[in-house]
Amino acid sequence: MFAQLRASLNTWFDHRFPIPQPPATIKLVTERLLLRDMEADDLASVCAYLSDPEVLRHQTRNTPYSEQQAWMRIYGARKQVWNKPRDIYMLAVVLRETGQLIGECSLTPFYSLEDENPIDGATIGFLFNREFWNRGYATEAASELLRFAFVDLGLEHVFGGCLPDNAASRRVLEKLGMKYRLAEQDFPGSPNGVEAQVFCISREEWHARNE
Numbered sequence: 200m201f202a203q204l205r206a207s208l209n210t211w212f213d214h215r216f217p218i219p220q221p222p223a224t225i226k227l228v229t230e231r232l233l234l235r236d237m238e239a240d241d242l243a244s245v246c247a248y249l250s251d252p253e254v255l256r257h258q259t260r261n262t263p264y265s266e267q268q269a270w271m272r273i274y275g276a277r278k279q280v281w282n283k284p285r286d287i288y289m290l291a292v293v294l295r296e297t298g299q300l301i302g303e304c305s306l307t308p309f310y311s312l313e314d315e316n317p318i319d320g321a322t323i324g325f326l327f328n329r330e331f332w333n334r335g336y337a338t339e340a341a342s343e344l345l346r347f348a349f350v351d352l353g354l355e356h357v358f359g360g361c362l363p364d365n366a367a368s369r370r371v372l373e374k375l376g377m378k379y380r381l382a383e384q385d386f387p388g389s390p391n392g393v394e395a396q397v398f399c400i401s402r403e404e405w406h407a408r409n410e
Contacts, residue, residue, distance in 0.1 A: 244300035302327030319355035
């Protein structure tokens with residue numbers, strides 16, 4: 200009975216207050232992957248990796264997310280669809296062959312503190328379900344995100360960071376052609392107060408590798 204009442208109420212709301220259609224969303228395609236904006240139906244897949252302590256071991260937050268917290272992460276990413284320019288591009292990584300969501304990747308532009316306009320750089324990040332580690336998916340997704348940063352957004356530099364004991368992430372950054380620059384505390388995505396190894400690639404270097 201209550202389920203029927205809830206369904207009727209939801210139908211009434213859908214007709215009375217329809218959710219506005221978003222502007223054009225992002226869809227980046229690689230050989231095996233689709234990088235797209237997150238959707239409400241992604242919740243179960245996002246929970247699968249955000250509740251895994253091993254996946255979160257090198258992140259700013261290393262305690263498992265609840266379902267509600269995972270939902271708020273999706274909600275925050277989805278809100279960015281309406282922002283111009285976006286504060287962050289947080290995209291779901293989906294297997295093209297099956298449609299399964301296996302992780303996420305992000306590009307966070309730098310903004311001027313004076314006028315809030317984007318400046319010439321960004322940071323890159325990625326997070327994957329442990330079941331899909333060691334298959335080259337992180338490198339493939341991040342490589343396409345670099346192309347998006349340099350070609351579509353026209354950025355000059357992209358930075359990536361990893362903790363000293365995160366050998367897998369370091370290998371991905373090096374495969375992308377990023378070079379070690381310095382060690383820095385509080386690099387975006389790293390635990391507070393922890394010194395991360397920071398890597399960088401310029402648009403000129405990227406073009407030289409991809410001619």
